[in-house]
Amino acid sequence: MLVPMLIRCFRDPQTFQATATADCWTNLLQQARSLGLTAQLRALFSRHQLLQDLPDTVQKHCAWGWRYYQKQQASLFYELMQLEPWMAAASYSCVLLKGAAYQAAGLTVSEGRLYSDIDMLVERQQLDDCKAKLFFAGFFEPAMSAYDKHFYLELSHENPPLYHVKRGTALDLHFALFPLAGRKNLATGRVFASAGAIAGSCLQVPSLSYLYIHAAIHFFWQEEQHKLVKDLIDLDLLYQQLADGQLLQQLLTDAKDFGALEPVVNTLLLIEQLFCRQLPADITAQLQHSVYRRNVARALVVRQLTPGVNAKLAAALWYVRGYRHKMHWRVLTRHIWIKSKVAWQQRSKRPR
């Protein structure tokens, strides 16, 4: 099995550093830059006290990436500080998700990790009130068709993206962790129950296990292919922190209660296989006998990691499979029908 260079590096940075040729480093730097992982590479080498042993050019690129990350981190914290007074007025929980949550909680996975938007979760019934607060904080919702709005609110798991009128910051306001059209019946309330306050802030972050569950859902029940390696690295870093805290059993319990055991079981198996992690014996035993093992789906992931015709075929199957998870076939059929009809009507109205 060929494993991508970035995964090999994150799997065992000491061995990678000791054996990499100049050609390997050149390729690693290109791949890391493409996925926005250069600063995470620097954090990895720093955690393993290898930074000073790296070739000068690699150190230089790590410094480039780190400088950019520090700017991003400062911007994120600034945005959160701006949100603080508005969300402090809310009588309900406002829970940060994904990158913003990793940074706010100071997790290992956040070290060097870039972000593109802020993700926040509120209860469905508080959505309008939260949007009103965000409106006064300077966020607006761009105009869109009635159907697109219906799609976001009734079939998706989030409000249409909000943007800050001056700073352009993107904010995704979630009311669930996964599209409703997927009909997964996930227990979103448990995310709020698991969440803890960030010290000195009104904002909250989910527990580590729910952060992993969220990352696993978006990895295993989706159709995107371009950032599989990046997502796997995130999952591995979250896994390591769970393992260090002896929270893996808690993870499986939470995943079962939440209704997302399938993505958690299979991402753990992928981490074990690709990153050569030694899972605790009790966890291995549970995974071995799990009815949620999806061998074909995991094979599709692994196949996509090595270039070639087979990877393209696997990517096509992964795409179809991802949509099957995100949208029930009846919803998908209706969605395709309406979008095609709207496109046809717009085409007919276009001046010739």
Place this chain on the structure above:
Amino acid sequence: MPLFSLHTPPFTVRVATDSSTLFDDLTALYASDVLRQSSCPQHIYDFHIDYSRRFSGKSRPYHFRTGSEHFRMADAHQLIPTFEWGLNWCVSAYQQQYLAIHAAVLEKDGKALIMPAPPGSGKSTLCALLMLRGWRLLSDEMCLIDPTTGLLQPYVRPVSLKNASIAVIQQHQPGIAVFHRTPDTEKGTVAYLRPTDISWQQANLTAKPAWIVFPAFQPTAEPVAVFTMPKADTLLYLAQNSFNYAVFGAEGFKLLSQLVENTDSYRLEYHNTEQMLALLEQLLC
């Protein structure tokens, strides 16, 4: 796929291409120790460029990519301009070692002249003319400020001439070799000048900034006029024309403040190039 490499301090680039002409075309523009026919197996390159056709067929365009990032496509006759723009994109988008400003930089007697200006202001024309009059070229596109020393790092590359500036250079320097004149690009007709030997030889030698000049070609104005620029205006303009000022944050502000404090800033309006060059050299040297 054949590989060649460019060792233009402070960045090195490895290029994979299926073009049979690209390397030979670039030999006219780069020094022989800078442009190398193969990649060095012991060297770690800053950028790997894939510049090839994605589908077979002679009419198919070339794709300029680094990693999985696509810059743009080029037809065979626009191979050189797109290559040069692509290299500029790699450096301006990804390097965070130097505070980078969109400006031409030249040096004489140990003092560096920075010329930031928008397209059409005559920056490249002026840069080319000064280089041909003996000034050392550091860059005609990017002013790289080392944050640890405040000195300017050369990034010597061919000088890009556009549209009317090609004829201006040929008129002022008859017989000068202008390479790869390419019509109908998105910037009009472009052509390239090879940097002078002294520029290549001192491509690792930093320079101390002494002057900031904002050239402005104005056909209806006085033949030549010089105004002192307020330092605050100069700082704001430099910040707005920096590729990574926001990334450097407070450090960037300090760097630009020091730069502006330690240099003289002028706005240079002209339509008579000969008079302008005489005045500029009188003013600066």
